[in-house]
Amino acid sequence: MCFTDEVVEASGVVTPAPTGTTTGAGELFQLLRDGRARTRAELAASTGLARSTVTARVDALLASGLVGNAGEATSTGGRPPTRFRFDSAARVVLGADLGATHARLAVTDLAGAVLAEASEDLDIGLGPEPVLDRVVTLARELLTPWRSRLLAGIGVGLPGPVEHSSGRPINPPIMPGWDGFDVAGALSREFGTPTLVDNDVNVMALGEHFSHWRDTEHLMLVKVATGIGSGIISDGAIRRGAQGAAGDLGHVAVPGGGDVPCRCGNTGCLEAIASGAALAAALRSRGYDCVSSRDVVALARGGSVEAVQLLRGAGRDIGEVLSTAVSLLNPSVIVIGGALAAAGEHLLAGVREVVYRRSLPLATQHLRIVPSRSGERAGVIGAAVMVVERVLSPAEVDALVAAAR
Amino acid sequence: MCFTDEVVEASGVVTPAPTGTTTGAGELFQLLRDGRARTRAELAASTGLARSTVTARVDALLASGLVGNAGEATSTGGRPPTRFRFDSAARVVLGADLGATHARLAVTDLAGAVLAEASEDLDIGLGPEPVLDRVVTLARELLTPWRSRLLAGIGVGLPGPVEHSSGRPINPPIMPGWDGFDVAGALSREFGTPTLVDNDVNVMALGEHFSHWRDTEHLMLVKVATGIGSGIISDGAIRRGAQGAAGDLGHVAVPGGGDVPCRCGNTGCLEAIASGAALAAALRSRGYDCVSSRDVVALARGGSVEAVQLLRGAGRDIGEVLSTAVSLLNPSVIVIGGALAAAGEHLLAGVREVVYRRSLPLATQHLRIVPSRSGERAGVIGAAVMVVERVLSPAEVDALVAAAR
Numbered sequence: 001m002c003f004t005d006e007v008v009e010a011s012g013v014v015t016p017a018p019t020g021t022t023t024g025a026g027e028l029f030q031l032l033r034d035g036r037a038r039t040r041a042e043l044a045a046s047t048g049l050a051r052s053t054v055t056a057r058v059d060a061l062l063a064s065g066l067v068g069n070a071g072e073a074t075s076t077g078g079r080p081p082t083r084f085r086f087d088s089a090a091r092v093v094l095g096a097d098l099g100a101t102h103a104r105l106a107v108t109d110l111a112g113a114v115l116a117e118a119s120e121d122l123d124i125g126l127g128p129e130p131v132l133d134r135v136v137t138l139a140r141e142l143l144t145p146w147r148s149r150l151l152a153g154i155g156v157g158l159p160g161p162v163e164h165s166s167g168r169p170i171n172p173p174i175m176p177g178w179d180g181f182d183v184a185g186a187l188s189r190e191f192g193t194p195t196l197v198d199n200d201v202n203v204m205a206l207g208e209h210f211s212h213w214r215d216t217e218h219l220m221l222v223k224v225a226t227g228i229g230s231g232i233i234s235d236g237a238i239r240r241g242a243q244g245a246a247g248d249l250g251h252v253a254v255p256g257g258g259d260v261p262c263r264c265g266n267t268g269c270l271e272a273i274a275s276g277a278a279l280a281a282a283l284r285s286r287g288y289d290c291v292s293s294r295d296v297v298a299l300a301r302g303g304s305v306e307a308v309q310l311l312r313g314a315g316r317d318i319g320e321v322l323s324t325a326v327s328l329l330n331p332s333v334i335v336i337g338g339a340l341a342a343a344g345e346h347l348l349a350g351v352r353e354v355v356y357r358r359s360l361p362l363a364t365q366h367l368r369i370v371p372s373r374s375g376e377r378a379g380v381i382g383a384a385v386m387v388v389e390r391v392l393s394p395a396e397v398d399a400l401v402a403a404a405r
Numbered sequence: 406m407c408f409t410d411e412v413v414e415a416s417g418v419v420t421p422a423p424t425g426t427t428t429g430a431g432e433l434f435q436l437l438r439d440g441r442a443r444t445r446a447e448l449a450a451s452t453g454l455a456r457s458t459v460t461a462r463v464d465a466l467l468a469s470g471l472v473g474n475a476g477e478a479t480s481t482g483g484r485p486p487t488r489f490r491f492d493s494a495a496r497v498v499l500g501a502d503l504g505a506t507h508a509r510l511a512v513t514d515l516a517g518a519v520l521a522e523a524s525e526d527l528d529i530g531l532g533p534e535p536v537l538d539r540v541v542t543l544a545r546e547l548l549t550p551w552r553s554r555l556l557a558g559i560g561v562g563l564p565g566p567v568e569h570s571s572g573r574p575i576n577p578p579i580m581p582g583w584d585g586f587d588v589a590g591a592l593s594r595e596f597g598t599p600t601l602v603d604n605d606v607n608v609m610a611l612g613e614h615f616s617h618w619r620d621t622e623h624l625m626l627v628k629v630a631t632g633i634g635s636g637i638i639s640d641g642a643i644r645r646g647a648q649g650a651a652g653d654l655g656h657v658a659v660p661g662g663g664d665v666p667c668r669c670g671n672t673g674c675l676e677a678i679a680s681g682a683a684l685a686a687a688l689r690s691r692g693y694d695c696v697s698s699r700d701v702v703a704l705a706r707g708g709s710v711e712a713v714q715l716l717r718g719a720g721r722d723i724g725e726v727l728s729t730a731v732s733l734l735n736p737s738v739i740v741i742g743g744a745l746a747a748a749g750e751h752l753l754a755g756v757r758e759v760v761y762r763r764s765l766p767l768a769t770q771h772l773r774i775v776p777s778r779s780g781e782r783a784g785v786i787g788a789a790v791m792v793v794e795r796v797l798s799p800a801e802v803d804a805l806v807a808a809a810r
Contacts, residue, residue: 024453048429048462050455057453161767170767218647232733234644234651241639241735242623245768248732253725253763255660255673264765268660320658324729327653328637330646358658360669362566362575363650 024049025057026397029066029086033392037070037083058084064404065090065150066110066397088113091152093391094139094191095384097203098131100124100159100174100226104376105138107146108384110392112210116142117380124159127177128186136190152391152400154187154195155383157203159227164244167197173263174227196386200379201247202238204372205231207382208335212373218331221372222249224318224347225293225338228271232329250275252321270321274314276340282310293339300343311343315350322351323358330363337372344371429454430462431802434471434491438797442475442488463489469809470495470555471515471802493518496557498796499544499596500789502608503536505529505564505579505631509781510543512551513789515797517615521547522785529564532582533591541595557796557805559592559600560788562608564632569649572602578668579632601791605784606652607643609777610636612787613740617778623736626777627654629723629752630698630743633676637734655680657726675726679719681745687715698744705748716748720755727756728763735768742777749776 028043038046044054061067062084070085088111097104104119118138124131143151160172167184169175184195205221213219219233230247232239240246250271257268260278264271272278276293283290283299286306290296299307322334334355341347352369359367372378390396433448443451449459466472467489475490493516502509509524523543529536548556565577572589574580592600610626618624624638635652637644645651655676662673665683669676677683681698688695688704691711695701704712727739739760746752757774764772777783795801 048455048458049453050458053453053455161765230733234639234646235642237640239639239644239734241768242737242771243735243767245765246639246733246735248735248765248768251765252729252732253660255658255662257660266763321729324657324726325733327657328635328651328730328733329644330648330651330653332647358671360566360650360653360656362648363646363653366647 024053024398025060025064025401026394028054028057029061029392029397030394032061032067032084032086035086035088037073037085039073039081039083041081043084060401060404061397064397064401066392066400086110089149091391092143092146092149093152093384093387094143094154095156095203095380095382095387096135096139096154097157097200097379097383098122098124098135098159099200099379103131103135103138104380105135105142106377106380106384107142108381108388110152110388112381112385112388114377114381114384115146117377118142119376124175124178128181128183132183132186136187139191151191151193153193153387154191155203155385155387156183156187156195156197157200157379157383158183158197159200161245161248162197162199164196164198164202164240167195169197170243194387194390196390198240198244198383198386199229199231199247201229202231202240203380203382203386204337204374204378205233205247205335205382206238206385207378207380208337208372208374209233209382210385211378211381213333213335216333218329219333219335220247220322220325220329220331221335221337221378222318222322223338224275224314224336224340226275226277228275228318228338230325232331234329234331249318249321249325252324254317255320257317270317274317276338279307279310279314279340283307294342296340297343300346308346311340311346312350314340315347315352316354317350318347319351319354320358323355326355326359326363326367332366332368334367334369335372336369337375337378341371429458429803430465430469430806431799433459433462434466434797434802435799437466437472437489437491440491440493442478442490444478444486444488446486448489465806465809466802469802469806471797471805491515494554496796497548497551497554498557498789498792499548499559500561500608500785500787500792501540501544501559502562502605502784502788503527503529503540503564504605504784508536508540508543509785510540510547511782511785511789512547513786513793515557515793517786517790517793519782519786519789520551522782523547524781529580529583533586533588537588537591541592544596556596556598558598558792559596560608560790560792561588561592561600561602562605562784562788563588563602564605566650566653567602567604569601569603569607569645572600574602575648599792599795601795603645603649603788603791604634604636606634607636607645608785608787608791609742609779609783610638610652610740610787611643611790612783612785613742613777613779614638614787615790616783616786618738618740621738623734624738624740625652625727625730625734625736626740626742626783627723627727628743629680629719629741629745631680631682633680633723633743635730637736639734639736654723654726654730657729659722660725662722675722679722681743684712684715684719684745688712699747701745702748705751713751716745716751717755719745720752720757721759722755723752724756724759725763728760731760731764731768731772737771737773739772739774740777741774742780742783746776 068087072080103122228250262269262272473492477485508527667674667677
């Protein structure tokens, strides 16, 4: 079992590693993350570390399993030196993406590659205990074939605001009973491993970035489904803001949004006008049998002119708010995902129309507005990648190495 | 002279340091930036570096002057070991803040402390060559008493969009003749030292953050003057976005902004409605003799109800846009600066009224909206701090150390 200290004190918090000769193994390990095999001498040369320090740290990394023997290098006389390489199979990670009505889980290795996956319908409204019980059962089944590998951590995406530092939902509007619930603590105790929790759009942004846009430093992912939200990657990292509330597009006032009431208590919010729920309600009022974002998309695909017009209009409203986001953040890519984005070009065309009209040329000349490529898998991959990034950070590798001794 | 290679290839670009035994001195130096004196043995212990490596790197840092001898430590037998400390007086830095109608310059040490300062009226509209000639003259005068110290770099804030990577203004609306002008190159050639250029609000944000909010990770500085713009600090660093255009609040559409034409070609932009220029125009149309932001503030201070109402209304309009920024960025502090903010509580009250009404509780419960404390000095301090941060980064210290050998 690894990281038990952390589990006790509250998951998601980096425990300072005990000082000692192997402290700094985490720093050395960053060099090896590129997957290239290196000898002790090469590691000493490129870091300036004392040869004895390199040997101690490599030994510690070998003991932890994070680094493996990668055969011998060519000898320049004498016994050929051993080479070492990051072993991404050393641990597994569990990612869980919980939506309003679904759960998707994946087991990945430490390189973020998906080893196993499962999903099923699950109503978040059942409350934290029944939902997490089901997640635990699904996770145990999924992990069974991988039980020979240590579980390095769990990442969870939830459909509402989350205080990332504590792993608790904060006043989540569509998650009755979840306010302040210690999601991270519950899963950490169950699996004896740290758990990181974030909102669904942040993990989607991480997943989309990891899978398709790794070289893009400034990316914004917008999820348009029952609600509307965004995850912001700036200078290569997710930006959560002071309380983890960054990216909350849904309750921004739309210019010309008028006095449409929103469930947040304000009026004219983007979510009240352009979300899947808003469009479904508009179509119902026109006599259609339409409940969800999926129904809206199905109607548009079936040729309903009204559905297509509403989607285009929603795209324009989203574009009004995104043009402000473009002015503020100057991203180079905006990815549009979520169930309503599955309608294809209708929504996207509206977004593009307004953003390119409203934003200044300097910010739009290289801006790309694209549909999500990871689709439904973005969240679960992002949840796992969030854990991988944490687990392989210098401080965590130091802690892991200390625990493995 | 230092950094000459950089000057040739384009200032602001980090030149990879030549590899060799002193590469890595920059990394070691980061430990010493806290100002605490340490022995070679202490440096070796806390880094795991070979003793010979520490000695080579300390020698290189001593030769560069960045580190100085700080006396002897207590001996545990034998010759007492020497201690070393960061010498913030090793170099000076020049900061220049150019506004629409003023220039302010400061010489600071490597800890950002102001050693000398000057300012005068200077019309940016004269064009780059006359303005920069004058800046060079002022800078030479200001630097004269410090000529025994090497100039580590120059930081410049300009009142318009700047491509930070190249140090050139990009389509700056109030800077005729400056579009694409190589400001960084011109000053770098003149002084034989690298020059970093950014827009005025980013350097104000850096200055305000450095001077008063160093422990605040998420801060937004809003400048309300002839124009309106902002600088965004997220996770402790300024975020410039893909083209350096981040923070451009001025051309965001205000909800309810209507069809007031803006100089950018759009309508209803924040700057067209709530800037000092817009308020001065509104007061002129009511018969007042009012040209600048300062005139607006003077009228409000003199008791003009119309000026006070306009300021309050401008605060509300700015608040509408800032409530979106709060939803997107979740800052913990918003600093309001610029000439119009000098009107005191009128503008700020309008901002607060709307932001606290419009934004979600999670984002506003710990949010502070405060007036600038650095005032007119924020920009010039920020311009210098931008250079200090660059010059003392590991890669730059490596380059500097290599050049000093």
